[in-house]
Amino acid sequence: MVKSVLNALNIYWQARKPLAWAQLTHRKARLLAAMLGVAFANILIFTQLGLRAMLFEGVTLVPDHLRGDLFLVSAYAPNIDLGSFPRTFLYQADAVEGVASASPLYIGFADWVNPLDLNRPSPSADSPQSSFELFPTSVKVLAFNPTQPVLNIPAVNQQIDRLTAPGAVLYDRLGQEKLGPIPSLFRQQGGVSTLMNNRRVYVVGLFSLGSTLFDNGHVAMGDWTYAQWYGANFLEQVTVGCLTLEPGVDLEAARSRLQATLSPGVRVLTQVELAAAEQAFRASLPNGKVLNFGALMGFIVGLVIVYQVLYTDVSDHLPEYATLKAMGYSDSVLLRVILQEALILAVLGFIPGYCASYGVYYLLANITRIPLTMKTTVALQVFILTLVMCGISGAIAVHKLRSADPADVF
Amino acid sequence: MSPLVSIRQLTHTFGRGNLRRPVLTDICLDLAAGEIVILEGPSGSGKTTLLTLIGALRSVQTGSLQVFGQELRGARKTRLIKTRQQVGFIFQQHNLLSCLTAWENVSASLRLHSRIPKRAYRDRAVAMLNAVGLGEKVDAYPEKLSGGQKQRVAIARALVSSPRLVLADEPTSSLDRQSGREVVDIMQRLAREEGCTVLLVTHDNRILDIADRILSMEDGALDSNRYNMI
Numbered sequence: 001m002v003k004s005v006l007n008a009l010n011i012y013w014q015a016r017k018p019l020a021w022a023q024l025t026h027r028k029a030r031l032l033a034a035m036l037g038v039a040f041a042n043i044l045i046f047t048q049l050g051l052r053a054m055l056f057e058g059v060t061l062v063p064d065h066l067r068g069d070l071f072l073v074s075a076y077a078p079n080i081d082l083g084s085f086p087r088t089f090l091y092q093a094d095a096v097e098g099v100a101s102a103s104p105l106y107i108g109f110a111d112w113v114n115p116l117d118l119n120r121p122s123p124s125a126d127s128p129q130s131s132f133e134l135f136p137t138s139v140k141v142l143a144f145n146p147t148q149p150v151l152n153i154p155a156v157n158q159q160i161d162r163l164t165a166p167g168a169v170l171y172d173r174l175g176q177e178k179l180g181p182i183p184s185l186f187r188q189q190g191g192v193s194t195l196m197n198n199r200r201v202y203v204v205g206l207f208s209l210g211s212t213l214f215d216n217g218h219v220a221m222g223d224w225t226y227a228q229w230y231g232a233n234f235l236e237q238v239t240v241g242c243l244t245l246e247p248g249v250d251l252e253a254a255r256s257r258l259q260a261t262l263s264p265g266v267r268v269l270t271q272v273e274l275a276a277a278e279q280a281f282r283a284s285l286p287n288g289k290v291l292n293f294g295a296l297m298g299f300i301v302g303l304v305i306v307y308q309v310l311y312t313d314v315s316d317h318l319p320e321y322a323t324l325k326a327m328g329y330s331d332s333v334l335l336r337v338i339l340q341e342a343l344i345l346a347v348l349g350f351i352p353g354y355c356a357s358y359g360v361y362y363l364l365a366n367i368t369r370i371p372l373t374m375k376t377t378v379a380l381q382v383f384i385l386t387l388v389m390c391g392i393s394g395a396i397a398v399h400k401l402r403s404a405d406p407a408d409v410f
Numbered sequence: 411m412s413p414l415v416s417i418r419q420l421t422h423t424f425g426r427g428n429l430r431r432p433v434l435t436d437i438c439l440d441l442a443a444g445e446i447v448i449l450e451g452p453s454g455s456g457k458t459t460l461l462t463l464i465g466a467l468r469s470v471q472t473g474s475l476q477v478f479g480q481e482l483r484g485a486r487k488t489r490l491i492k493t494r495q496q497v498g499f500i501f502q503q504h505n506l507l508s509c510l511t512a513w514e515n516v517s518a519s520l521r522l523h524s525r526i527p528k529r530a531y532r533d534r535a536v537a538m539l540n541a542v543g544l545g546e547k548v549d550a551y552p553e554k555l556s557g558g559q560k561q562r563v564a565i566a567r568a569l570v571s572s573p574r575l576v577l578a579d580e581p582t583s584s585l586d587r588q589s590g591r592e593v594v595d596i597m598q599r600l601a602r603e604e605g606c607t608v609l610l611v612t613h614d615n616r617i618l619d620i621a622d623r624i625l626s627m628e629d630g631a632l633d634s635n636r637y638n639m640i
Binding site: 011012014016023026027319320323327329406407 | 465467468488491492493495497501503505508509510511513514519522528531532
């Protein structure tokens with residue numbers, strides 16, 4: 001019973017199956033090679049896009065984790081880290097109708113010493129070269145008033161009370177390894193102490209944010225501690241002003257009121273715009289362009305591979321195609337066969353390519369400790385690129401089909 | 411009754427300039443419905459060229475060539491393709507698609523006719539394969555078939571859509587004596603049953619006996635045009 005149903009299904013399929021499918025699947029080894037070719041191209045594109053994403057996603061870590069509806073930044077700052085504006089503007093903004101609160105965020109950089117280096121025995125007299133062993137690493141400091149939390153990171157906000165202690169910092173456990181094994185030391189000792197800008201700091205808690213290609217790690221601290229480091233004058237220069245609006249206030253209306261009140265030296269941005277500005281800044285640097293170029297190279301390599309596969313396939317089957325033409329198949333039908341082959345290859349090759357790239361991403365994220373996830377949008381992007389790639393290859397390979405002269409079959 | 415194929419003063423040349431060389435000169439020929447005609451002659455005499463012209467695989471240069479009452483000289487490409495669809499071709503090489511089984515190869519010519527429903531493909535193909543004695547090999551791929559069997563599949567493919575005209579170019583040349591004989595016998599029997607016209611090009615004189623009429627060709631001309639027209 002089952003057998004006869006299967007048999008009937010098979011006959012149903014055989015009468016309808018596209019010739020492209022038959023051509024491709026007849027030679028299993030060749031199909032496998034073709035699939036691997038497409039998959040390889042996919043991995044190349046995915047990796048380049050992944051690296052690119054690392055570059056671009058990482059840079060929006062801070063903007064993405066800010067709390068607020070509108071944000072003030074210096075109009076002259078090329079990006080969020082560089083540039084600040086007088087705190088007076090923040091007070092002005094707070095007075096604008098519809099603004100519920102205005103809280104400052106200070107961003108600075110500090111030299112962080114790996115605590116393991118501090119515990120090393122002091123250099124002995126006979127090896128003077130080793131006396132300069134403390135080589136600090138830069139970390140990004142996020143400072144704010146603990147009573148006005150501006151970070152949207154639950155772990156920070158839960159431990160915010162601890163930041164009032166002098167020299168207290170929260171440490172981002174996704175910081176680069178060269179900053180020291182802070183999370184494990186913290187777990188063992190319940191607290192870690194090290195040097196930051198040559199002052200003693202105490203890690204009183206951990207949070208997760210992530211490092212980027214530009215920032216080794218993040219440290220959150222209270223503004224009072226920040227003032228201890230850089231001097232009270234630094235508190236007058238705000239890096240980002242985080243504004244919360246009163247419920248029901250129209251964002252655009254509030255924005256135009258703010259822009260009208262404030263000096264043109266301050267820009268009012270939404271969170272999305274803040275992140276976009278950060279990405280645009282990085283994209284203007286050579287790094288971004290290099291990786292875009294890498295993705296393009298992957299695309300071209302894939303193009304060549306698929307073209308080779310299809311060209312060989314058409315060449316090998318030229319007498320068969322000529323026969324079909326002689327039987328009365330039109331050029332457009334055969335053209336469709338080649339394009340179908342191209343698209344089938346695109347789909348069949350994408351599946352292993354996607355899976356392998358997933359592994360590559362996992363590996364990259366593990367090695368670099370920069371968050372990298374396979375995004376649906378990127379996967380979709382690569383899939384469409386693959387379709388385009390195979391389509392173009394197919395369109396070029398079709399030219400070979402024209403040399404199939406039906407009169408030659410006799 | 412008007413002839414199925416009607417050729418008048420057909421001349422065909424290959425090459426250009428100094429290399430220009432006539433292949434067919436002043437051919438006149440009629441093929442009546444239901445007859446089996448053998449065209450013989452030495453190689454290079456233009457037999458195959460004539461066959462490809464009748465099969466609408468080449469464009470007619472000078473003269474008149476009517477197939478199924480349609481003039482092919484100056485015909486559009488779609489007209490040529492339509493004509494090809496109504497002709498059954500049997501080639502010197504079997505030219506089967508290696509990626510398709512025997513019956514799928516046969517149904518490849520059914521796919522050209524939208525009036526034939528897809529669910530009828532298998533039954534028609536199997537019936538045709540039975541008729542050429544390959545009922546056992548319906549689901550076999552060409553690589554599993556002998557030369558004679560492949561040529562019989564090709565015959566089934568040419569005949570399955572009941573064409574009124576079958577053009578065959580040396581169908582026995584790559585076969586041994588016995589399978590060659592089987593192949594032409596099958597062709598003859600099916601042509602009689604279906605009532606289709608067969609034009610068979612060959613220089614294999616062992617099979618001349620199946621013909622109603624034998625034409626011979628030399629240097630691009632039929633030996634005597636008087637007998638060629640009905």
